Amino acid sequence: MTTVIEVKNLRKVYKRTRKVAVDDVSFSVSEGECFGLLGPNGAGKTTTLEILQGLRSATSGEVTLFGLNWKQHETKLRGLMGGVMQHNNLYEKLKVKECVELFASFYPSYTPIDTLLERFNLSEKKDAWLSELSGGQKQRVFLAMAVVGQPKLVFLDEPTTGLDPTSRQEFWHIIKDLKEAGTCVMLTTHYMDEAEFLCDNLAIINSGQIIESGAPSDIINRTFETPVIKEPRKATLNDVFLKLTGSTMERESYA
Amino acid sequence: MPELSQTKLYPFWQLMMVNIRPFFRDKAVLLWTFGLPIFIALLLIQAFSGGPKMSPMNVVVMHGEQIEQKWLKAMEEDPLVTITRLSQTDSIVLEDSFASAQLAEVISSPGSVLRKLQNEVSPEVYLAPNAMFSTHNSDESLMARNYLLRLKAQANGEEMQSNVISVKGYRYTDWLIPGIIVLQVLGLALVSIANSLVSDRQNGFFKRLRLSPFKRRDYIIGIVLARLFLLVFQMLILFVAFHFLFGYTLQGNVLDIIAVMALGSFCICMLGVLVGARSQRVEVSSGIANLLYFPLMFLSGIYFDTANFPTLLREIVSLLPTTAFLDALRLVANQGVELAAVSRQLIILGVTSVVFFLIVYFCFDWGDEKS
Structure with a gap:
């Protein structure tokens, strides 16, 4: 499989505070893979992500996307990526369709807006203002803006923080669809269930260093030795809420 | 695809x-x-x-001052002009202040008749024997002077039009x-x-x-x-x-x-x-x-x-x-x-x-x- 992201010995020290935000981090992500960066607040997830996005420069180390570096190929790389940030804001009085159209205009070709809105379950809201949407609907709009140009790499920085379980489920299934279509997804999250559901591989980062990495099941097996942990999990409050509110863990169709 | x-x-x-x-x-x-x-x-x-409007003005006539009667009458009849005749004593004080260039001090001294007029009548111009003085800026002083001179010309039956041509x-x-x-x-x-x-x-x-x-x-x-x-x-x-x-x-x-x-x-x-x-x-x-x-x-x-x-x-x-x-x-x-x-x-x-x-x-x- 083609390597999309290659990070070698990445290090970032903030000049003003002299804080080491990222310390000797290395990993790689392949085409069609969802890679998760997990860790507590201030662990260095967003800094790492912003270096990968070409928004910050690394103090040392090497970062290549699609075999290209930011210094020489910025224009080309920006055309291959999209992203949803931790905090997303746009003018409240813009319609859903207008927001997606804006980002479509930046790419030479794009998914037809109506098709995309239908796939993201936003057709009925296409003429609604952003201010009229729920948190989950807004987040889907921002994801639609990120993928309308059919980027090969999508960055998602804590995309489901603050969403209710139903919205999170909807969001997850959209990400799954993207993966199946061959898009590489780079995700940061605080939610372990999200990481487990979406990520093929992940890295747990703490104080700027990767303390564990690999496939979620491998990490669990390496971390816990008692068989109880390996049994099928019991129903959780999350499952009760989903059942009572009419949603299930079963995949709904977004195609 | x-x-x-x-x-x-x-x-x-x-x-x-x-x-x-x-x-x-x-x-x-x-x-x-x-x-x-x-x-x-x-x-x-x-x-x-x-544009700037003509304000009411206070014309002070010194004691013994000879002013053309027609002009004086025209000024007395004009609603914008208030005539004040100074007593002999006040006139002497004022004349002395011209000579010693202390007009401002005399006008602004608390007991001054002119100060009283300034407060009560909105004085614009003082008519002295040989000059006009204004406590306001030069544009207003000029306007007042022109206004009074026009009254004088009209009182003497002279034509003196100064209208603005609106183009x-x-x-x-x-x-x-x-x-x-x-x-x-x-x-x-x-x-x-x-x-x-x-x-x-x-x-x-x-x-x-x-x-x-x-x-x-x-x-x-x-x-x-x-x-x-x-x-x-x-x-x-x-x-x-x-x-x-x-x-x-x-x-x-x-x-x-x-x-x-x-x-x-x-x-x-x-x-x-x-x-x-x-x-x-x-x-x-x-x-x-x-x-x-x-x-x-x-x-x-x-x-x-x-x-x-x-x-x-x-x-x-x-x-x-x-x-x-x-x-x-x-x-x-x-x-x-x-x-x-x-x-x-x-x-x-x-x-x-x-x-x-x-x-x-x-x-x-x-x-x-x-x-």
């Missing part, structure tokens, strides 16, 4: 529309952005368009209106554009844009075109209002006027973008915008003619974009001159715009560490 659309969407156009639509969808924004400035513009014109394009209102237009441009283009940019930066909009292949120039062109569109909308309303309320008509070629307005507005818009180029907080951009707004407003000759400034200051002021814009607009719109006659002003506006654009292009903070 996923479905693809090749229909061309122009990013600068989309960015322009993104900046225009919210204005028309929010009544409060519409009111404060358009309604209030238009109201203030009309109010300013109304307040200034009448469109040369009236005081005509002189004022282009200034009010430039003031509107300054408000919307400088202040509003700078604050809007900082707000976009604070909301992470630039970072969001950087996660796509958008081009910087498209954003700058989009936001400037959006403000130019809003200005066209505002100017249309203002010109129609000025026409019906004050009989204002454009004397020059409409295309020339549009060209001057477009270049002038573009230049001020670029200044607004420059102010918002690196500011991280609205308080900072507002402060910088205000710092520029007031000198540009006063020095460019919006309210008063700058012809009386010292030569060096006048030369410096003429290089300001607002001065070049206003001078060109007054000449083209009011006096109907051709663009060639305002080429100096157009060059100043063009060069300034390019300089602003280049600084913005290279110094703009797009929310990433590199910029």
